[in-house]
Amino acid sequence: MTKTTTRFGIIGTGRITRRLVADLQSTDHVAVTAIASRDAERARWYADQYGIENAVNGYDQLLARDDVDAVYVSLPPSMHAEWSIAAAESGRHVLCEKPLAMNLEQAKQIDTACRTHQVRWLDATGWLHHERSRAFEVWLLEQKFGKIGHISASVSFYEPFQSGDHRLDRSLGGGCLLDLAWYAGGLIVFASIDDLPISVQATAVMRGDVPIRVTALIKLSDDISATLSCGYDTATRKWFEIAGSKSSLICDDFTRPWTERPTRCWIHDSTGSVESHTFEGNQERNMIERLIGDEDLTPLHQQALQTQALLDAIDRSLQQGGQSVEVEGV
Ligand SMILES: NC(=O)C1=CN([C@@H]2O[C@H](COP(=O)(O)OP(=O)(O)OC[C@H]3O[C@@H](n4cnc5c(N)ncnc54)[C@H](OP(=O)(O)O)[C@@H]3O)[C@@H](O)[C@H]2O)C=CC1
Numbered sequence: 001m002t003k004t005t006t007r008f009g010i011i012g013t014g015r016i017t018r019r020l021v022a023d024l025q026s027t028d029h030v031a032v033t034a035i036a037s038r039d040a041e042r043a044r045w046y047a048d049q050y051g052i053e054n055a056v057n058g059y060d061q062l063l064a065r066d067d068v069d070a071v072y073v074s075l076p077p078s079m080h081a082e083w084s085i086a087a088a089e090s091g092r093h094v095l096c097e098k099p100l101a102m103n104l105e106q107a108k109q110i111d112t113a114c115r116t117h118q119v120r121w122l123d124a125t126g127w128l129h130h131e132r133s134r135a136f137e138v139w140l141l142e143q144k145f146g147k148i149g150h151i152s153a154s155v156s157f158y159e160p161f162q163s164g165d166h167r168l169d170r171s172l173g174g175g176c177l178l179d180l181a182w183y184a185g186g187l188i189v190f191a192s193i194d195d196l197p198i199s200v201q202a203t204a205v206m207r208g209d210v211p212i213r214v215t216a217l218i219k220l221s222d223d224i225s226a227t228l229s230c231g232y233d234t235a236t237r238k239w240f241e242i243a244g245s246k247s248s249l250i251c252d253d254f255t256r257p258w259t260e261r262p263t264r265c266w267i268h269d270s271t272g273s274v275e276s277h278t279f280e281g282n283q284e285r286n287m288i289e290r291l292i293g294d295e296d297l298t299p300l301h302q303q304a305l306q307t308q309a310l311l312d313a314i315d316r317s318l319q320q321g322g323q324s325v326e327v328e329g330v
């Protein structure tokens with residue numbers, strides 16, 4: 001894409017839309033021209049509230065407009081594939097909320113539709129685009145921590161759900177597996193470099209048919225293991241650790257949703273020395289810039305598909321009573 005303005009249309013008016021709209025509007029070469037809701041009055045309210053020129057009644061009506069170059073799909077997970085594919089088929093670039101889809105098959109369909117229609121896509125997984133993640137990547141590639149033995153990722157928020165919250169509705173993609181393990185699983189995939197997850201054993205705490213805590217033991221190779229734990233039942237926890245033969249990286253704030261405050265990580269070695277690093281930046285703006293830029297996004301697409309494959313395997317293990325299952329290669 002050139003440095004002309006990319007005009008975004010937003011589909012959905014949920015909680016996260018309120019946050020991302022500001023990041024879209026404050027990114028250079030981006031304008032938000034329209035927002036669509038299932039409800040005309042809600043679209044009007046959002047448009048007025050956030051200074052968006054056009055309020056659109058119905059998602060398909062947004063795709064029929066000629067002032068939209070890219071679509072931000074901000075809907076419950078069960079609707080991500082349908083509307084991302086529809087956006088791609090109408091020639092629009094796609095920024096789809098996390099989790100990319102309900103499963104790997106749908107995720108691949110989104111990727112294929114975007115390739116076929118030659119549009120760019122990203123899932124809106126902010127942490128991947130933080131300055132800190134770039135530093136982690138460099139450290140991993142230069143083997144700063146020595147030989148990796150274990151990776152641990154944990155994401156929890158205590159959720160006193162409002163009734164009707166889509167996160168408690170399985171048919172809409174509710175539950176912490178898709179919602180929160182997307183973050184933790186993504187981190188494990190990100191940190192594993194060439195040793196992608198190969199098998200998984202998982203257990204869950206359920207509320208009705210929806211997992212509200214998921215814990216998984218993941219094998220990356222014969223000598224690398226990972227643990228993942230996510231839930232709605234404990235206070236906020238966003239923990240990530242990469243333990244290597246020389247040192248361990250510890251980060252206690254890795255998803256950093258919705259704030260621009262500085263974030264830290266620590267590297268502990270076996271002599272007891274601790275190195276501290278502080279990072280700043282707006283991960284969401286970085287993400288939007290990458291989407292509208294001309295960088296090859298294939299590695300980020302692979303990361304998303306591999307994360308989705310890991311979540312599929314965790315789900316299969318849960319359905320099989322916690323048995324060890326293989327992770328499909330992507
Ligand atoms: N990147 C991040 O940091 C975050 C990402 N998310 C992700 O964003 C997505 C949306 O989450 P969130 O904003 O919390 O969701 P909300 O439930 O607050 O909003 C979802 C929106 O989707 C639309 N919608 C369409 N059909 C339905 C339906 N059947 N039930 C409920 N809503 C429907 C509604 O908009 P309308 O009726 O106006 O059309 C609604 O406002 C999820 O995939 C979630 O995982 C969430 C929080 C943080």
Ligand SMILES: O=C1CO[C@H](CO)[C@@H](O)[C@@H]1O
Pocket residue numbers: 157167179257
């Ligand atoms: O991605 C997310 C970040 O935090 C929320 C907790 O309030 C999650 O439920 C959400 O989907």
